[in-house]
Amino acid sequence: xxxxxxxxxxxxxxxxxxxxxxxxxxxxxxxxxxxxxxxxxxxxxxxxxxxxxxxxxxxxxxxxxxxxxxxxxxxxxxxxxxxxxxxxxxxxxxxxxxxxxxxxxxxxxxxxxxxxxxxxxxxxxxxxxxxxxxxxxxxxxxxxxxxxxxxxxxxxxxxxxxxxxxxxxxxxxxxxxxxxxxxxxxxxxxxxxxxxxxxxxxxxxxxxxxxxxxxxxxxxxxxxxxxxxxxxxxxxxxxxxxxxx
Numbered sequence: 127x128x129x130x131x132x133x134x135x136x137x138x139x140x141x142x143x144x145x146x147x148x149x150x151x152x153x154x155x156x157x158x159x160x161x162x163x164x165x166x167x168x169x170x171x172x173x174x175x176x177x178x179x180x181x182x183x184x185x186x187x188x189x190x191x192x193x194x195x196x197x198x199x200x201x202x203x204x205x206x207x208x209x210x211x212x213x214x215x216x217x218x219x220x221x222x223x224x225x226x227x228x229x230x231x232x233x234x235x236x237x238x239x240x241x242x243x244x245x246x247x248x249x250x251x252x253x254x255x256x257x258x259x260x261x262x263x264x265x266x267x268x269x270x271x272x273x274x275x276x277x278x279x280x281x282x283x284x285x286x287x288x289x290x291x292x293x294x295x296x297x298x299x300x301x302x303x304x305x306x307x308x309x310x311x312x313x314x315x316x317x318x319x320x321x322x323x324x325x326x327x328x329x330x331x332x333x334x335x336x337x338x339x340x341x342x343x344x345x346x347x348x349x350x351x352x353x354x355x356x357x358x359x360x361x362x363x364x365x366x367x368x369x370x371x
Contacts, residue, residue: 178322180220208223209221244298267319268319307323
């Protein structure tokens, strides 16, 4: 998650399977322009590369372009070792690194951020809240007070510095805000949970998260008694859908 980062990457040459009207060179958009994609398609491609994602409601001009030119965009991204994921039900499109299970030489274009145990607790809370809302066909919202209350149960009893724990929760919240998982609303302490979270963390990822939380809650666990809920324990990763500089 995806920290969005700008990228100057641009495709060159028509992709296989492009329709003639798209593959034909448009009017030059700037001096030296040799691109072949129409301007809306270029803008959609650029937003995907910048990350973290394109959302139907937050990008109303780009979303129809993604749907119309999905095959073309996927082809151009494949040239950059990236895969396009489009979920029309949730109205989200984003990129991932190409699956490297069959090749060790594929470059990693997007970044992955290790999750601390406290981060994994927050992921599970947000994802559960999101899925409950989706069963009611509604958007998911959560208050900061709800987050603080839910996260407080993960503060080890031997960790008496409540202020420090609160700061670590705040750090986790800010991380997910910067990655556009938590979206600002008109109310300062109220957030919308991006539907992209359900796609980034599938059932397998959730299983990993639950195992991490079980270790945190286990009184015999050294992690549970040490108070170190903010270390990079590599219990999960969140992929930054922006292109790495």
